[in-house]
Amino acid sequence: MDPKQKIEQLVEQKKDKFIALSRTIWEFAELGYEEYQSSETLCKSLEEEGFAVTKKLAGIPTAFKGVWGSGNPVIGILGEYDALPGLSQKAGCPVKTPLHENGAGHGCGHNLLGAGAMAGAVALKEYLESTKQAGTIIYFGTPAEENLSGKAFMARDGVFDGVDFFYTWHPSSFNRIGAVHMNANISRIYEFKGITAHAGGAPHLGRSALDSCELMGVGANYLREHIIMEARIHYAYLDVGGRAPNVVQDHAAVRYVIRAPYLRQVKDIIKRVDQIAEGAALMSGTTVTYHTESGYSEYIPNNVLAETADKALHEIGGPLWDEQDFALAKDFTEAFNDQSKEKERETIIQRYGRDKLAEKLQNPLDTQIEKYDKNHIIMEFGSTDAGDVGYIAPTVHLNIATEALETPGHSWLKAGQANSSIGLKGMVTAAKVIALSCVKMIEDPDKIKQAKAEFMQKNNGIYDCPVAGVTELPKL
Numbered sequence: 417m418d419p420k421q422k423i424e425q426l427v428e429q430k431k432d433k434f435i436a437l438s439r440t441i442w443e444f445a446e447l448g449y450e451e452y453q454s455s456e457t458l459c460k461s462l463e464e465e466g467f468a469v470t471k472k473l474a475g476i477p478t479a480f481k482g483v484w485g486s487g488n489p490v491i492g493i494l495g496e497y498d499a500l501p502g503l504s505q506k507a508g509c510p511v512k513t514p515l516h517e518n519g520a521g522h523g524c525g526h527n528l529l530g531a532g533a534m535a536g537a538v539a540l541k542e543y544l545e546s547t548k549q550a551g552t553i554i555y556f557g558t559p560a561e562e563n564l565s566g567k568a569f570m571a572r573d574g575v576f577d578g579v580d581f582f583y584t585w586h587p588s589s590f591n592r593i594g595a596v597h598m599n600a601n602i603s604r605i606y607e608f609k610g611i612t613a614h615a616g617g618a619p620h621l622g623r624s625a626l627d628s629c630e631l632m633g634v635g636a637n638y639l640r641e642h643i644i645m646e647a648r649i650h651y652a653y654l655d656v657g658g659r660a661p662n663v664v665q666d667h668a669a670v671r672y673v674i675r676a677p678y679l680r681q682v683k684d685i686i687k688r689v690d691q692i693a694e695g696a697a698l699m700s701g702t703t704v705t706y707h708t709e710s711g712y713s714e715y716i717p718n719n720v721l722a723e724t725a726d727k728a729l730h731e732i733g734g735p736l737w738d739e740q741d742f743a744l745a746k747d748f749t750e751a752f753n754d755q756s757k758e759k760e761r762e763t764i765i766q767r768y769g770r771d772k773l774a775e776k777l778q779n780p781l782d783t784q785i786e787k788y789d790k791n792h793i794i795m796e797f798g799s800t801d802a803g804d805v806g807y808i809a810p811t812v813h814l815n816i817a818t819e820a821l822e823t824p825g826h827s828w829l830k831a832g833q834a835n836s837s838i839g840l841k842g843m844v845t846a847a848k849v850i851a852l853s854c855v856k857m858i859e860d861p862d863k864i865k866q867a868k869a870e871f872m873q874k875n876n877g878i879y880d881c882p883v884a885g886v887t888e889l890p891k892l
């Protein structure tokens with residue numbers, strides 16, 4: 417039996433277990449750093465499969481790893497399991513129906529990510545056992561991918577050291593490895609302190625911290641024109657000082673997130689945002705303090721790992737959809753807003769050709785595999801903390817279709833599909849592709865050397881951690 421057939425058989429044998437696991441994690445829908453039940457359940461599964469589990473990595477209660485095997489190579493497989501606030505949705509339901517009003521939901525499909533990556537790790541373990549090959553497999557349970565950069569803290573504390581290469585995946589509309597470049601970002605909190613006063617009787621005695629935040633916003637707006645166009649400046653108020661307009665607000669705080677293709681660019685922009693905060697404090701007669709709370713390095717795939725995964729994906733093939741899957745996907749696309757519908761049409765034309773538009777609008781699931789082309793860089797403006805792992809060792813995160821074409825990210829539509837036949841089929845495919853990619857790397861040690869050489873060329877092995885010096889885990 418060739419490796420592809422063997423891996424397929426191993427994943428198929430245990431797929432029901434991992435489908436059930438994914439559904440359980442989906443139901444827990446726990447937010448970043450609060451994934452207590454999810455991480456416990458994942459640890460239990462790993463132990464059942466013969467992995468030696470260590471919990472609370474890097475001092476994070478919901479970070480863990482499971483190790484199996486011995487000797488080289490050492491293979492890392494990354495799993496995520498955090499949910500997003502406000503995206504609760506009934507499983508498989510294409511009409512907005514929250515399970516819990518304002519509850520959290522798996523609107524980024526990390527239930528599929530964590531369980532699917534584990535199914536891949538277990539199949540790989542069984543493959544190595546049956547072929548009597550050496551190798552150490554480490555499944556890393558990495559919490560708080562959303563906003564709170566769990567992997568950056570783990571990477572900073574050396575959790576990923578000693579691993580030869582990493583594979584992971586992310587639920588998507590597409591089947592592709594993709595030369596995807598994802599942005600670095602840093603999240604920073606600015607806290608202003610002023611002087612309270614009677615806003616009617618003695619406003620001249622007050623110094624408003626809320627005014628400082630507003631002035632900072634004006635400054636940031638002017639800055640936006642004079643930074644590289646790929647950069648983004650986002651903000652959210654954390655403290656508006658109070659609800660009473662007749663009291664001068666003596667405290668206020670705002671969070672800024674700066675994104676750009678490279679961390680060094682983010683750092684340059686942050687220096688200017690800091691100056692704007694200082695200027696705002698000067699103008700309003702307040703004081704300001706600021707600190708970084710979380711951060712992400714840019715994600716750049718390792719080409720050797722990506723080309724290997726591309727071969728594995730082409731051998732395995734994308735998920736095999738049936739009529740019910742297509743019909744369900746169509747129902748979900750009908751709930752898209754006009755902009756998402758337009759994006760879906762554009763993508764179909766670009767990916768399948770105009771002559772297939774009508775047919776694909778009826779059957780809006782990806783049925784092809786995009787060929788990996790290292791020269792065709794796809795700029796994605798989001799971020800992933802897999803980028804930080806990529807500065808510890810060669811890393812690739814691949815995409816497998818788990819939802820209707822162009823399902824909007826971080827939406828109830830995504831949460832609904834993450835516990836449907838569509839999402840779960842994609843997850844099983846992802847497990848096979850991850851396991852087969854690892855087998856291809858293990859069985860060709862030269863590839864591991866090449867992947868490492870490429871890794872060293874990119875950054876000389878230096879990791880400039882975006883959360884260096886951050887002493888507390890961030891909270892949303």
Ligand SMILES: [Zn+2]
Nearest residue numbers: 524526561586
């Ligand atoms: Zn995600």
